[in-house]
Amino acid sequence: MSIQLSRRVVEMEESATLKMAQLARELRQEGHDVIALSxxxxxxDTPDIVKNAAKAALDDGYTKYTPVPGIPELREAISKKFKNDNDLDYxxxxxxxxxxxxxxIANVCQALLDEGDEVIVFTPYWVSYIAIVKLAGGVPVCLSAGVEDDFIISADQLEKAITPRTKMVLFSTPCNPTGSVFNREKLLSYANVLRKNPNIVxxxxxxxxxIIFDGERHTSIGSLEGMIDRTVTVNGFSKSFSMTGWRLGYIGAPLAIAKACTKIQGQFTSGANAFSQKAAVTALEQAYGEAAEMRDAFNQRRDLVLRLLNDIPGLKTNQPKGAFYVFPDVSSYFGLQSPDGKIEDAEDLCSYILKDAHVAVVSGDAFGAPDCFRISYAASEEQLRTAISRIQSSLIKLK
Ligand SMILES: Cc1ncc(COP(=O)(O)O)c(C=O)c1O
Known part of the structure; x- marks a missing residue:
């Protein structure tokens, strides 16, 4: 029998970060010492206080279906968090x-986009945005900025990209993959453009x-004048509280959008995991100290990685002010010869580095920035030193 997969899935790109992780795993299985910075x-680890709250929740019977939009105490705690941390009234x-x-994010795209609706995506972007938008029938419109602009687009670029089909603007701050932070002034300039376009969410x-450094303050665009009614603020527990496997994220949104997302989620997956949600209340109420400790460690590693990369000629980096990534422009290496052939682009360079240095990084193509690659510094200082020294040795060999 020949199985015909849907056009939707055939046209969808595989997640590049997961692909790189798989390649790294294969090399490891062959006995190589691979360092994954991908x-x-x-x-x-997740903070103990959060783990203990989950254990208690299990004992207390939080093992059943939950209300689709979340358990009341978590939604209440998130509403408070938005108010206290972000000056957002949801x-x-x-x-x-x-x-x-x-x-x-998938819920929001499914809730808002009709076939052909345009979504302005600040580029470099997080890998999944494009697939999620396309799956909902949307058309991504990528606005790019390079390393010389700290990878931050201008309000002018935004204004010029808006058409009658524009339905949504999508970005992350602090940004994955660049670590750039859109500060208040920048967000105000975007808000001034967006306020003139009442149909754009x-x-x-x-x-x-x-995860933000250098005294930078995180600003939510939804807290700026006139923006709350047109802003969906997305957040989650994976990064700040190191809870990736707990699978919990959330939005604050205009009520009609929140209801639409609930309707979609009700048909697709139902409410999120019961004991994770209970533990997440504890994370929000009691684990900010641990989150700050992790941030400080990331800050030290960021400084270390930037210092080490500085010694490699031909790499251009910005000073990332948040997240845990560095996104150097490596285009000066394109056209050089490796033992396996010419390095045409960042993908070739990443494959060469994986094979020669046994370090996994992710090509910028996956993030809409083919001149760059992404280094994740969510690794020990020792691993980072070894990895970057190996990358340096491999790059020097290119002629
Ligand atoms: C910018 C950005 N948004 C969302 C996510 C998804 O996070 P979650 O684990 O909550 O699904 C990630 C994870 O890598 C991310 O980098």
């Missing part, structure tokens, strides 16, 4: 908890909110 996952009825921020992915 995954967007904190290497810390009532608990406007909160929808999902199985990760990834699902939250902003989807602001703030999942790296707590």
């Amino acid at each position: 995954l967007g996952e904190p290497d810390f 009532s608990s009825a406007q909160i929808v908890v999902s199985n990760g921020a990834k699902q939250s 902003v989807v602001s992915d703030e999942i790296y909110e707590h």
Whole structure:
């Protein structure tokens, strides 16, 4: 029998970060000492206080289906968090908890996009945005900025990209993959453009909110004048609290969007995991200290990685102010010869580095920036030193 998969799935790109992780795993199985700097996952354990809350929740019977948009105490805690941390007024009825921020974004796209609707995506972008938008029938319109602009697009670019079909603007701050932070002034300039276009919804992915350095303050675009009624704020527990496997994300959204997302989630997956949600209340109420400790460790590693990369000629980096990634422009290596052939692009370079240095990084193509690659510094300082020294040795060999 010949199985005909849907056009939807055939046209969908495989997640590049997961693909790289698979290649690294294969090399490891062959006995090589591979260092993976390819995954967007904190290497810390979940704080004990959160784990203990989950254990208690299991004992207390949190093992059943949950209400589709989340258990009331978590939605209440998230509503408070939005108010206290972000100056965002979303009532608990406007909160929808999902199985990760990834699902939250997918829900919002399914809720808002009709075939052919345009979505402006700030580029470099997080890998999954494009697939999620396309799956909902949307057309991604990628607005790019390079390393010289700290990978941050201008309000002018935004204004010029808006058409009568524009339905949504989507970005992350702090940004995956660049670590760039859109500061208040920049967000104000975007808000000034967006306020003139009442049909556009902003989807602001703030999942790296707590991982922010250099005295930079995180600003939510939804907190700026006139923006709350047109902004969906996405967040989650994976990064700040090192809870990737717990699968919990959430949105605060205008009520009509929150209700639509609940309707979609009700048919697809139902409410998120019961004891994870109970533990997440504890994370929000009691684990900010642990989140700050992880942030400080990331900050030290960021400084170390930048220092080490600085010694490699031909790499151009910005100073990432958040998240746990560095995104160097490596285009000066294109056209050089490796033992396996010419390095045409970042993908060739990443394959060469994996084979020669046994270090996995992700080509910028996956993030809409083919001149760059992404290094995740969610790894120990020792691993980072070894990995970058190996990358340096491999790059020097290119002629
Ligand atoms: C910018 C961004 N948004 C969302 C997510 C998804 O997070 P979650 O684990 O909550 O689905 C990630 C994970 O890598 C991310 O980097």
